[in-house]
Structure formats: C-alpha cells, structure tokens
Amino acid sequence: MAEAILEAHGLVKHYPLTRGVLFRKEVGSVKAVDGVDFTLHRGDTLGIVGESGCGKSTVARMLVNLERPTAGCIKYKGEDITRLSGRALKAVRRNIQMVFQDPYTSLNPRMTVGDIIGEPYEIHPEAAPRGDRRRRVQELLDVVGLNPEYINRYPHQFSGGQRQRIGIARGLALRPEVIVADEPVSALDVSVQAQVINLMDRLQSEFDLSYVFIAHDLSIVRHISDRVAVMYLGRIVERGRDTEIYDHPTHPYTQALLSAVPVPDPEARERRERIILTGDVPSPTNVPSGCRFRTRCWKARDVCAEEVPLLAVPARLREPGGPAGHESACHFAEEKQVVAAEAR
Structure with missing residues (x-):
C-alpha cells in the first residue's frame, strides 16, 4: 500500500442562515458537507462523483484551504493542515494545487499567459529564480501541449480546451504533489474532454502526481480514477475501486x-x-x-x-x-x- 498523502476525517462544512438586519440571528444552516472521510495514496487518483449540489466543490475548496471546515480535519502527510496559518500554511499550499472548473473565468483576462502561469513564482519566489521564470513558463506551455511562443498572448485568444491547459500549467508551476481538479472538463466539448483527460493521465506519471478528480460523469471518472467515492447530499454513500463501483x-x-x-x-x-x-x-x-x-x-x-x-x-x-x-x-x-x- 502506497503512502497516504492526503486524508479527510469527519469533514463538515455548514454555512449559517441568518435573519434580521441590525440584530442578526442564526436560524439554521446549509449542510453542504456533513461528514466526509477518504484517503488519497501517493500516485493514485481519487474520483469524487455526484449530482450538482452534493458538496463536491466544497470538499475541493476545503482541501486547498480556500474554505475552513466547520468540523473535522484534513491531513497532509499526517499533519493537520486545518490548524495551520501563515508561513506553515503557505508551504503546504505549494504542494496542493487546484485546477478550476470554468476555464473562462478562472484566468484573469487582463494578464498574459506568461503572467498567469508565472504568478505562483511571485508568491513562492524560492521555487524559481527571477531570471529563469520565462524559460520555466515556456517549458510548462510545451508540457501541456501549447506553443511556447504563446507566452505573450491573452486568455481571450484561446479556445476553452487551450485555456484549461493553461490552468493545468499554472497548477504544475510549483511542482506540487497533489492536484485537486474540480470538474476540469465539464465545460468542454466531448472530443476536447478526452484530450484533457489524456493529458492529465500523462502528467500524473511524468510529475508523480496524486489527483483528487471531481466530476459528475461516472464514465470520465472511471477512465482516470483508481478509487471512486460517490457523494449524495453532503455525504459519501459508496466507496471502492473503480472496477468495484462501475461493474x-x-x-x-x-x-x-x-x-x-x-x-x-x-x-x-x-x-x-x-x-x-x-x-x-x-x-x-x-x-x-x-x-x-x-x-x-x-x-x-x-x-x-x-x-x-x-x-x-x-x-x-x-x-x-x-x-x-x-x-x-x-x-x-x-x-x-x-x-x-x-x-x-
């Protein structure tokens, strides 16, 4: 059994519902995630599937610490990252990156592709010397199947599939160990979906990545996942290997x-x-x-x-x-x- 690189234990996220203007009173809560447990092993892909609104994207945001869980913990290599802040959290975030769902809104339209992919180096300058960043960005463009000469172009000059490749390149910039992909192909045409899935499959072995792959299409999840967790209304209802769940x-x-x-x-x-x-x-x-x-x-x-x-x-x-x-x-x-x- 490979090393457990990312674990979720009793993960809960409730959003409070309030009433009143001057004196706000909590009258309930939206139970977006209500007790989720899973383990991601090094080099594996965990697929999380379910209908829209079941809590998949909320789980993804908690894994990269964009949302703080109401209860439970997330462990990266045995360390509870929900309790981290400041430099310690910044160091962990370098190793857990995210590919967002919508390739049209996840890229800043006022930034060039070179600036978008190179932005992680501004946040983590130790990852690449300043004089070496342009070459690194061009290498990443080549890795994801885009012309390195596109470095000065803007997002509106690319198709949806190309934009998602740019998002993947940005996620790879810091050489992370885990990538959380939140429905990365749901906004793409079927033929382009296959290209992006095959790209991610190749990059996994090339960069020794572990994926949390979120989708609502079980056929796509089966193609890339080693284990699958099926979610319904904030909880996992079935979990097992891809062949067990599908067959x-x-x-x-x-x-x-x-x-x-x-x-x-x-x-x-x-x-x-x-x-x-x-x-x-x-x-x-x-x-x-x-x-x-x-x-x-x-x-x-x-x-x-x-x-x-x-x-x-x-x-x-x-x-x-x-x-x-x-x-x-x-x-x-x-x-x-x-x-x-x-x-x-």
Whole structure:
C-alpha cells in the first residue's frame, strides 16, 4: 500500500442562515458537507462523483484551504493542515494545487499567459529564480501541449480546451504533489474532454502526481480514477475501486447514476435497465432523517427513516476478495449489474 498523502476525517462544512438586519440571528444552516472521510495514496487518483449540489466543490475548496471546515480535519502527510496559518500554511499550499472548473473565468483576462502561469513564482519566489521564470513558463506551455511562443498572448485568444491547459500549467508551476481538479472538463466539448483527460493521465506519471478528480460523469471518472467515492447530499454513500463501483455497484444511488451514463452500443442500450429517480434532491437546509437518499429510493423502508446507514461493507457481501464487498451506506445494499458487459 502506497503512502497516504492526503486524508479527510469527519469533514463538515455548514454555512449559517441568518435573519434580521441590525440584530442578526442564526436560524439554521446549509449542510453542504456533513461528514466526509477518504484517503488519497501517493500516485493514485481519487474520483469524487455526484449530482450538482452534493458538496463536491466544497470538499475541493476545503482541501486547498480556500474554505475552513466547520468540523473535522484534513491531513497532509499526517499533519493537520486545518490548524495551520501563515508561513506553515503557505508551504503546504505549494504542494496542493487546484485546477478550476470554468476555464473562462478562472484566468484573469487582463494578464498574459506568461503572467498567469508565472504568478505562483511571485508568491513562492524560492521555487524559481527571477531570471529563469520565462524559460520555466515556456517549458510548462510545451508540457501541456501549447506553443511556447504563446507566452505573450491573452486568455481571450484561446479556445476553452487551450485555456484549461493553461490552468493545468499554472497548477504544475510549483511542482506540487497533489492536484485537486474540480470538474476540469465539464465545460468542454466531448472530443476536447478526452484530450484533457489524456493529458492529465500523462502528467500524473511524468510529475508523480496524486489527483483528487471531481466530476459528475461516472464514465470520465472511471477512465482516470483508481478509487471512486460517490457523494449524495453532503455525504459519501459508496466507496471502492473503480472496477468495484462501475461493474458491481451496491448502492441504489450509484446504480441510478450508472444507468444514466450514455452507451455507444445501440443493442446494449436497449438491454440496459434505465433507473428513473422520482422527486427532487432534498434541500441541504432540511435533510431527511436516517438515510438521506430514502425520499427518492425504491428500496426505502421504515428503518431507512429511523437509522443512518453506516458507510461499511455490507455483511451479506463480505466475501473474501469479492468485487461487491466494498463500502456502501445502505441498509439494503445489493449488487446490481447496470452497465452491460458489451458497453464497458
């Protein structure tokens, strides 16, 4: 087992809801993240998937300390970084970088590409001598597949895929050990998505990177991830290796997500059982009791409203080495083949 480079334990983020103008009173909270645990090993990719609003991006912002957690801790190489500040936090941030979702708004339109990619060197001058920075930036442009001569161009002169490559180059500038990619391909065309995913896959081995890859498309996550965590309404509901989650899902929510993945084979698409969820995602200000998914689940029983299911390997699926024997937060977890073998 490789070294655990990044860990989250009991990660919680609640945003207070207040009322009043002069005398503000807290009347509730938005439970964006409500108890998330995971471990990222060196050289691996952890994929986090789920619907919009499930808390994926909030987790990403907490991992790079753009948001402070309400409770829980984040450990980098065993050190709790949520308690750090000043120089100690700055040193850790150099090793944990982020690639943002929108390639159009994440780049400053008034800065050249050279200034954007070289900005980390202004914050961490020890990473590159001042006279060597232009060469370093041109090398990074070449690494991500862009012409080094584009260094004096502005973001509006690039396509969406090229802008995301610039964002990746900026993330690589300080030679980090961990990159948190928050839906880095969701705003791109399908053909460009494949190019960016293949680029990130190549860079991982070239720079010895560990990824936290966030997306809502399970097919993309499977292509790049070693382990997958499925989130619903602020919590992880299923977790395991990519083959376990994709080929042997046990949680009803994961099965519903997989049934919505487009299948290129018309015959396999006809044979696949489509799972249509009823109702809307509950509000994070008023989450259901017990299992949070029960209001949309076809397996829901009385126990689902009374007891919170633990994220653990279901007793009935605990076969030694069995692919269905992975963690699932469901009282009635059972394996269900959703994606036909021909479509995998």
